[in-house]
Amino acid sequence: MSALKTLNGNQSIAEAVRQIDPDVLAAYPITPSTAIVETIAKFKADGMITGEFVCPESEHSAMSVCIGAASAGGRVMTATASQGLALMWEMLYIAAGLRLPIVAAIVNRSMSAPINIHGDHSDTMGARDSGWIQIYSENCQEAYDNFIQAFRIAEHLDVRTPVLVGLDGFIISHSMEVIQVEDDDEVKKFVGEYMPLYPLLDTSNKMTVGPIDFTDYYFEHKRSQLEGIENSPPVIEAVGKEFGQKFGREYGFFEEYRMDDAELCIVVMSSAAGTCKDAIDELRSEGKKVGLLKPRVFRPFPHKKIAEALKEMKAVAVLDRCSSPGAFGAPLFTEIRSGLYDYAERPRIVNYVYGLGGRDIKVEHFKEVASKLEKIAETGTVEEIYSYINLRE
Amino acid sequence: MAKLKDLASMEDRLVPGHGMCLGCGIPLIFKIILRATEDPIIIANATGCLEVCTTIFPRTSWNMTWMHSAFENAASTIAGVEAMYKALKMKGRIPQDKKIKFLGVGGDGATYDIGLQALSGTVERGHDIVYICYDNNAYANTGGQRSSATPLGASASTSPAGTQSPGKLQRRKDLTKILVAHNIPYVAQASPGRWKDLYNKAKKAFEIEGPAFLNVLCVCPTEWKYDESQGVRLLQTALDTCVWPLYEVENGKYKINYKPKEKKPVLEWLKPQGRFRHLFKEENTWVLEKFQKQVDEDWEELNKLALY
Numbered sequence: 001m002s003a004l005k006t007l008n009g010n011q012s013i014a015e016a017v018r019q020i021d022p023d024v025l026a027a028y029p030i031t032p033s034t035a036i037v038e039t040i041a042k043f044k045a046d047g048m049i050t051g052e053f054v055c056p057e058s059e060h061s062a063m064s065v066c067i068g069a070a071s072a073g074g075r076v077m078t079a080t081a082s083q084g085l086a087l088m089w090e091m092l093y094i095a096a097g098l099r100l101p102i103v104a105a106i107v108n109r110s111m112s113a114p115i116n117i118h119g120d121h122s123d124t125m126g127a128r129d130s131g132w133i134q135i136y137s138e139n140c141q142e143a144y145d146n147f148i149q150a151f152r153i154a155e156h157l158d159v160r161t162p163v164l165v166g167l168d169g170f171i172i173s174h175s176m177e178v179i180q181v182e183d184d185d186e187v188k189k190f191v192g193e194y195m196p197l198y199p200l201l202d203t204s205n206k207m208t209v210g211p212i213d214f215t216d217y218y219f220e221h222k223r224s225q226l227e228g229i230e231n232s233p234p235v236i237e238a239v240g241k242e243f244g245q246k247f248g249r250e251y252g253f254f255e256e257y258r259m260d261d262a263e264l265c266i267v268v269m270s271s272a273a274g275t276c277k278d279a280i281d282e283l284r285s286e287g288k289k290v291g292l293l294k295p296r297v298f299r300p301f302p303h304k305k306i307a308e309a310l311k312e313m314k315a316v317a318v319l320d321r322c323s324s325p326g327a328f329g330a331p332l333f334t335e336i337r338s339g340l341y342d343y344a345e346r347p348r349i350v351n352y353v354y355g356l357g358g359r360d361i362k363v364e365h366f367k368e369v370a371s372k373l374e375k376i377a378e379t380g381t382v383e384e385i386y387s388y389i390n391l392r393e
Numbered sequence: 394m395a396k397l398k399d400l401a402s403m404e405d406r407l408v409p410g411h412g413m414c415l416g417c418g419i420p421l422i423f424k425i426i427l428r429a430t431e432d433p434i435i436i437a438n439a440t441g442c443l444e445v446c447t448t449i450f451p452r453t454s455w456n457m458t459w460m461h462s463a464f465e466n467a468a469s470t471i472a473g474v475e476a477m478y479k480a481l482k483m484k485g486r487i488p489q490d491k492k493i494k495f496l497g498v499g500g501d502g503a504t505y506d507i508g509l510q511a512l513s514g515t516v517e518r519g520h521d522i523v524y525i526c527y528d529n530n531a532y533a534n535t536g537g538q539r540s541s542a543t544p545l546g547a548s549a550s551t552s553p554a555g556t557q558s559p560g561k562l563q564r565r566k567d568l569t570k571i572l573v574a575h576n577i578p579y580v581a582q583a584s585p586g587r588w589k590d591l592y593n594k595a596k597k598a599f600e601i602e603g604p605a606f607l608n609v610l611c612v613c614p615t616e617w618k619y620d621e622s623q624g625v626r627l628l629q630t631a632l633d634t635c636v637w638p639l640y641e642v643e644n645g646k647y648k649i650n651y652k653p654k655e656k657k658p659v660l661e662w663l664k665p666q667g668r669f670r671h672l673f674k675e676e677n678t679w680v681l682e683k684f685q686k687q688v689d690e691d692w693e694e695l696n697k698l699a700l701y
Binding site: 023024026050051052054055056057058060061062064065066067068069070071072073074076090091094098200201203205206207208209210211212213214217221 | 433435437444445448449450451453455456457458459460461462463465466468469470471472473474475476477478479480481483484486487493510511513514515517518
């Protein structure tokens with residue numbers, strides 16, 4: 001039965017895992033995602049899931065187990081964070097290259113050095129060219145909803161591409177929230193039966209998987225691998241709509257908050273978008289025409305859709321919880337700015353890096369951003385295209 | 394024990410047309426091992442000679458189900474395949490009576506070095522798999538760099554002999570012993586030069602429930618630099634000098650499978666191989682002595698272990 005439950009982000013993911021009951025779950029514990037792995041282990045110990053739980057000696061092996069298991073022909077998931085995702089890095093490309101529909105919950109955490117266990121997006125942003133679909137969550141409810149949808153997207157026959165669902169370390173993973181947990185059977189029905197495609201376990205169909213390509217085939221194979229992610233936008237959209245029809249919470253590529261008559265816009269992903277909404281409400285009550293655009297899907301990046309939503313703004317601030325050393329700006333900013341390039345009339349745009357290593361971002365910080373946007377809109381000039389929020393210098 | 398005639402009449406699972414070197418020990422090893430069960434086998438093959446030489450797209454030499462994902466993870470990849478087999482059997486999505494053998498395969502680079510952690514984890518977790526290391530003492534696929542299986546004094550491209558160096562300064566890692574320390578049901582050292590012994594060990598490894606590990610000596614004319622027509626003789630010399638003892642450890646119990654009537658000096662093993670040529674210069678005599686001493690000590694220790 002559908003019910004309201006008080007869960008933190010990790011428990012919300014675990015609850016979805018219990019309901020979906022994947023065939024193989026392979027994961028290595030790492031803060032702040034450990035509780036997901038522990039909860040799965042307990043589910044298994046208590047007979048609440050029937051899948052095989054494998055607890056390997058490293059994240060590299062966890063992803064290797066996932067790759068072997070998915071190739072064998074069944075539904076597979078993992079969970080990790082930060083250094084763990086980095087250790088998987090080599091295997092992320094292979095999972096995508098072999099077109100395996102693995103689903104991963106990534107509890108976003110900063111990258112060492114210095115070592116820090118708190119939330120930022122450096123881990124998944126570092127993996128943005130690995131071929132995985134990336135979906136980000138604002139809160140526990142979205143983490144739960146996104147994780148359920150991820151299987152439908154990954155396993156769709158036109159897509160067959162791994163999907164990761166991000167949720168912010170500690171800020172979401174360890175914060176309690178009342179969320180709507182849907183009925184077990186309804187979730188199972190929504191996710192559906194797994195459809196194996198070229199399973200190794202069908203030994204009557206002898207196969208060579210993962211052969212070596214030289215210069216004569218590699219390029220064509222890499223090109224054909226892209227078809228999965230290229231085919232994914234209508235699937236992501238349809239699954240988000242169907243989820244809405246079934247459970248009442250519809251999802252698209254991004255969320256627009258008070259954007260109807262907005263002239264200034266703040267773009268921010270994940271948990272900070274919640275705080276930003278409060279700031280927008282305050283600014284609106286002061287008569288300021290500020291709105292929020294919260295990207296949900298980062299890969300495939302919805303360039304056109306976001307550009308259409310932003311093109312008439314006077315000024316836009318893109319906030320990244322990640323830096324991109326030596327680049328023109330942080331990842332979200334460069335994607336959005338590039339998407340706006342083809343428009344003759346386009347907004348002034350500025351990039352702020354915030355919240356690295358879990359540094360707090362508050363309503364007042366968003367209000368400062370809004371006042372800077374007002375100034376940019378007024379003068380038509382961006383003095384500093386790239387700067388930091390809440391940083392001691 | 395199957396007769397050679399019966400084995401020869403079995404369908405090949407590794408078929409001709411691959412690109413392995415003339416005189417390479419790898420096909421010899423796998424033609425024997427892949428006949429040691431009649432059940433279907435799924436292989437996860439680490440990056441290396443066997444993988445590269447058999448699967449240059451669009452061709453394959455595998456008349457069976459085979460997969461490659463990366464260099465250091467053949468063990469964890471096959472563990473994943475086995476886990477899915479168990480899951481789907483339990484969920485009733487594959488028939489209860491469907492038997493499959495799961496085989497992880499890698500060279501010494503993939504097994505002794507970069508993949509040791511994944512192998513250790515996989516056998517510790519007790520997956521019902523067999524792992525075969527074909528040990529040709531070097532990173533042969535990439536031109537003969539040293540591995541931790543490269544013997545003392547061998548000249549390898551990253552431990553070359555030179556005016557100031559007698560080749561590799563360190564002794565080999567004893568990987569078989571490391572696997573024994575995992576207390577898994579079956580660990581063995583074998584050689585394709587003794588095909589019956591290798592066949593029996595592979596058969597036992599496939600039949601035993603739980604993880605089994607075979608370390609198989611593999612001649613490599615390209616990197617060892619010997620007359621490639623003499624590979625099987627050289628393999629016999631490895632046994633007669635006790636450089637590569639044949640033994641097995643079944644549920645903790647050691648058994649030596651071959652004892653030379655008269656133990657030969659290691660010189661007979663070293664001399665035909667170009668990788669040891671420099672050891673016969675006067676200034677490197679100490680390496681020869683050290684090599685002999687280590688082989689003697691290891692053989693003595695193994696004989697003691699086999700008493701219990």
